[in-house]
Amino acid sequence: MSRTFKALSMQPKVHFPAQFPGAVSNAFSSRQARQGHAWLGPWFLPLAALYAAALWLRHKAYDWGFLHSERGALPTLVVGNLELGGTGKTPHAMDLAKRLESRLGTGTVAILSRGHxxxxxxxxxxDEGCTWQHVGDEPWMMARALRPMPVAVGANRLEALRAMAQTRPELKAVVLDDGMQHRALVPDRLVCLQSRPNASWASALPAGPWRDLPSR
Structure with a gap:
């Protein structure tokens, strides 16, 4: 099948979800963004620079082919973010999965999470016999809220997608709740949720909340 998600319009790529906890208003100042808001601030800028440099090298290793990346066994829509904390990934992933299923058919869409x-x-x-300790609290919650939509967990996204394709051949698409930093997987569509605009490398960990480069 085509690996494009023609059923949904995925614009814009970067979305500021003000309706979700953890999101902030557009009045968030650039000064707060530079200093990492309530994080550790300018005292940790040297460590933030090292962290940002390591991230840049890692991304370039994938971009230049030194580290291998590939598309999954099923068409994938990744919902991710660049920062620590809540930007609404899980509710967005649930909403997109339901919208996809309404167009592609019941049982054709699944959700994949790491299961922190x-x-x-x-x-x-x-499944119904799982507890949140076995699968993680968010996947457990999603499975209960979206039943009978299948939900799976797996740290290695490529292996998990292969297992999902083998055990449920009726699947046509998988929505990943988080996974933007899993560069081994090349997603078919990527939705980046961002609550803090105008950030720079100076807001990277540990000086600020950014776990990935804002330039992505």
Missing amino acids: GRSSNRFQWV
Whole structure:
């Protein structure tokens, strides 16, 4: 099948989700963005510079082909962000998955999450017998809220997508809740949620909340 998501308009690529907790108003000043808002601020700028340089080298290693990346076994729509904290990834992923399913058909869309905080990193479908300790609290919540839409967890996104394609051949698309920093996977569509505009490398960890380069 075509690997494009013709059923949905994914513009704009960068969205400022003011309706979700963790998002901030557009009045957020550039001075706050430079200093990392309530983070550790200018005292940690040297460490932030080292962190930003390491990120730049990692991205270039993928861009130049020194590190391998590939498309998944299924068409993927990744919902991610550049900063720590809540920008509404999970509710956006749930909404996009429901909208896709309404167009592609029941049972054809699934959600994949890393499953932060769970006791294992292996691939696993989130079923009724799972507890949040086994799969992570957000995947457990999504599976209950979106039932019967399938939800899976897996730290290695490429391996997880292969397992999903093998065990559920009816799937036509997978929405990834987080995964923008998983550069081994080349997504078919990427939605970046950003709550702090006008940031620079000076807002990178640990001087600020940015876990990835704003230039992405």
